[in-house]
Amino acid sequence: DAKTTQPTSMDCAEGRAANLPCNHSTISGNEYVYWYRQIHSQGPQYIIHGLKNNETNEMASLIITEDRKSSTLILPHATLRDTAVYYCIALNRDDKIIFGKGTRLHILP
Amino acid sequence: DTAVSQTPKYLVTQMGNDKSIKCEQNLGHDTMYWYKQDSKKFLKIMFSYNNKELIINETVPNRFSPKSPDKAHLNLHINSLELGDSAVYFCASSQVKNTQYFGPGTRLTVL
Numbered sequence: 001d002a003k004t005t006q007p008t009s010m011d012c013a014e015g016r017a018a019n020l021p022c023n024h025s026t027i028s029g030n031e032y033v034y035w036y037r038q039i040h041s042q043g044p045q046y047i048i049h050g051l052k053n054n055e056t057n058e059m060a061s062l063i064i065t066e067d068r069k070s071s072t073l074i075l076p077h078a079t080l081r082d083t084a085v086y087y088c089i090a091l092n093r094d095d096k097i098i099f100g101k102g103t104r105l106h107i108l109p
Numbered sequence: 110d111t112a113v114s115q116t117p118k119y120l121v122t123q124m125g126n127d128k129s130i131k132c133e134q135n136l137g138h139d140t141m142y143w144y145k146q147d148s149k150k151f152l153k154i155m156f157s158y159n160n161k162e163l164i165i166n167e168t169v170p171n172r173f174s175p176k177s178p179d180k181a182h183l184n185l186h187i188n189s190l191e192l193g194d195s196a197v198y199f200c201a202s203s204q205v206k207n208t209q210y211f212g213p214g215t216r217l218t219v220l
Contacts, residue, residue: 034207043113043199043211044152093206096165099152
């Protein structure tokens, strides 16, 4: 699996867009970028994933650079309930998920 | 309408005891998983079952034995509990392999 690098922590004001970066410069052609989050005292929650194209769902948008070496998860209007640890994972669809340290996102009122 | 449920939510027990954690999913998924999250918050996969068949077995002591009576259930039995087994254990399920749905977790404390 490609190694990913994320900032340890980030702050975002409530109501603003939260942009969480992820570097995956060694990603291979068949590896997807997955995002999960873990709210305190809860199980991880799947957010979104993509291969090459940008993706959007009801939770977030995923922007993947053309060279696929980095991506950004966008929460368009962050709320206090979005405070969580966000995990960026690059892996082949047949591989098991390996969670790293993630980014601790604090939404500030 | 809980998708993935685990019981119990909390489990406190003495060293040397044997305990089980139950997991059920009502999503109709074929694959279920057990993960362990230690005190440093690292989340690691332990086991994976697909249609009641073991497909992933990480380097886990053989005191841990998963059992899948049917594809909606994956239970975790732990023999001779040790202090180092204290952690939060998460069950998950998926239909599409890496789009996983996690349960609320079971916090195990071994005294």
